[in-house]
Amino acid sequence: MNQTANPEVMLFASTTQSFLEKEASLSRVRELHEAGTSFEHDWWRRAAELGWTSLLVPEELGGGSVSGDGVSDLALVAELAGKVVAPGPLHPVSTVLAGLVEAPEGQRDTIEAVIVGETVASWAVYEPGRPWAPLQPKVTAVPTGSGFRIDGVKDRVEAGADAGLLLVTARCDGAVRQFLVPTDAPGVTVERQSSIDLVKSYARVRFDGVELDAGAVVGSAEQTPAIIARQSQIAAILQCAEIVGILNTVLDFTIQWGFDRYSFGRPIGSYQALKHKYADLKIWLEACRATTKAAVGAVASRSDKADLLVSVAKSYVGEYAPGVVQSCIQLHGGIGVTWEHDLHLYLRRTTLYRSLFGTPEEHQLRVYALDKELNRSLEHAS
Numbered sequence: 001m002n003q004t005a006n007p008e009v010m011l012f013a014s015t016t017q018s019f020l021e022k023e024a025s026l027s028r029v030r031e032l033h034e035a036g037t038s039f040e041h042d043w044w045r046r047a048a049e050l051g052w053t054s055l056l057v058p059e060e061l062g063g064g065s066v067s068g069d070g071v072s073d074l075a076l077v078a079e080l081a082g083k084v085v086a087p088g089p090l091h092p093v094s095t096v097l098a099g100l101v102e103a104p105e106g107q108r109d110t111i112e113a114v115i116v117g118e119t120v121a122s123w124a125v126y127e128p129g130r131p132w133a134p135l136q137p138k139v140t141a142v143p144t145g146s147g148f149r150i151d152g153v154k155d156r157v158e159a160g161a162d163a164g165l166l167l168v169t170a171r172c173d174g175a176v177r178q179f180l181v182p183t184d185a186p187g188v189t190v191e192r193q194s195s196i197d198l199v200k201s202y203a204r205v206r207f208d209g210v211e212l213d214a215g216a217v218v219g220s221a222e223q224t225p226a227i228i229a230r231q232s233q234i235a236a237i238l239q240c241a242e243i244v245g246i247l248n249t250v251l252d253f254t255i256q257w258g259f260d261r262y263s264f265g266r267p268i269g270s271y272q273a274l275k276h277k278y279a280d281l282k283i284w285l286e287a288c289r290a291t292t293k294a295a296v297g298a299v300a301s302r303s304d305k306a307d308l309l310v311s312v313a314k315s316y317v318g319e320y321a322p323g324v325v326q327s328c329i330q331l332h333g334g335i336g337v338t339w340e341h342d343l344h345l346y347l348r349r350t351t352l353y354r355s356l357f358g359t360p361e362e363h364q365l366r367v368y369a370l371d372k373e374l375n376r377s378l379e380h381a382s
Contacts, residue, residue, distance in 0.1 A: 012051070012066045012073070017080050019050060024086040026342050032087055033198040038162055039087040041120070047088060048117030052077050056097050056234070061104055062112050071234070071300035075241040075292075082245025085349045087199040089159040091238050092122035096167045098234040099123070099178060102227045103219030110165070110180060122163040123231060124181075124205055126156035132358040134169060134228050139207065141172035141179060147213040148172070150179060150187075153206050156356070160203025161192040167218065168207070169228065175221040176228065185210050197348045229307065232357065233299045236310045239353045240292040240317045246346045247285045247324055254281075254328040261333075277331065284324050288317045308370040315363035318354045325350050 023043060032039065047053075055070040055077070057063020065073045074094060081090060097114060100107050113119040125134050139152030150170060157166065166181045183190055187210040193202040219227050255278055258269025268274060295313035298306040325347045329336040336343050354360065 006067050009067045013076055016077055020080055020084050020086055024084055026084055029085060029199055038199050038201040044088055045117035053093055053115045057101050057115060061101060062115055069300050072296055075237055075296045078238045078241040079245035082242035083249045085345050089120050092158040095123045095231045095235045096121040099167055099227050099231045102230055103223055106215050119165050120159060120163045121165040122157050122159050124154040124157045124166040124168040128153055128155045134232055135176050135225060137169045137171050139170040141170040141177055150207040150210040155204040157203045157205055160205055161190050161201060176224050178218045178224055179212055179216045181210060195352055197352045233306055233310050235357045236314045237296050237299055240313045243317050243321045243350055243353060244289050244292050246350055247288060247321055250325055250328045250346050251281055251285055254331050257332055281324050281327060284320045291316045311363040311366045314358055315360040318360035321350045322354055
């Protein structure tokens with residue numbers, strides 16, 4: 001997403017791409033799937049050493065970005081990860097850090113452990129049978145003499161079975177709060193959930209009378225809605241940026257296939273019908289890139305329009321990306337639907353992201369509501 005000619009950014013991108021191609025190739029993704037493994041913790045620590053985990057963290061908390069715009073740098077990493085549908089907890093770790101840096105009081109040691117890759121953290125925000133509703137948790141946190149007691153169930157917790165720490169949304173005294181919960185705490189039960197993606201794993205987590213000290217809470221009751229909104233923005237733009245990387249890669253090798261495959265003595269990609277199809281797919285790709293870039297910029301600058309632009313990107317990318325990949329599968333003919341071909345790896349990731357952190361339909365309704373609210377504000381101001 002970062003389009004500047006900054007030499008430091010270019011070096012960071014080159015290093016990241018080389019690392020992904022060598023250590024997280026498509027063949028490696030298949031090997032991890034065969035082994036029943038989501039990712040290797042040593043691999044993630046080496047990824048953290050490249051700076052992936054520090055980008056959203058200010059320097060005074062031990063972080064730092066490459067270009068001075070950590071959100072754009074992180075979106076760049078996500079886009080490059082999409083090119084190889086990389087494994088690893090980039091998304092959950094980033095969303096947790098996005099929350100912790102907004103209210104770092106008492107959490108500096110935790111932030112440091114997550115940055116260096118010593119601890120994998122994930123955001124426990126979804127609940128069984130419920131759609132995306134981060135401000136309406138049913139999990140409860142009851143104040144005790146020494147802290148809080150957590151009860152309830154979360155699911156669709158990315159890398160939950162591999163995480164050592166969860167940032168849990170819960171209802172406490174009529175307000176939404178967030179709590180850091182170690183996965184090895186008494187009363188925590190983690191059950192792995194499978195997904196359509198080969199290496200993206202999720203978990204259902206039960207909290208049965210989990211006792212926490214007072215330092216486990218992140219932010220005040222007044223801060224929490226804004227913190228959750230920030231985390232939601234980061235989660236959505238990372239998905240969109242990764243899908244842009246997926247679409248760019250899939251379309252490139254689909255067009256190349258069209259010119260490598262011959263029919264009646266000429267490449268099938270030279271036929272007008274396929275050229276028109278390629279043009280349509282390219283338009284949808286560039287629209288996904290443009291809406292994502294606008295959302296990344298708005299989140300990076302903390303614009304008043306950030307929520308609106310994020311929902312525009314999430315709804316557009318979620319609606320069109322699966323169709324683009326499906327079309328590329330059809331353009332490959334019979335080989336496109338085989339297990340041996342890599343196309344289904346990209347389709348799985350794209351389809352998974354369509355439904356997480358809000359479906360296109362949910363975000364379209366949100367765009368409508370936010371646009372009406374913005375227009376009312378402008379009318380009132382005038």
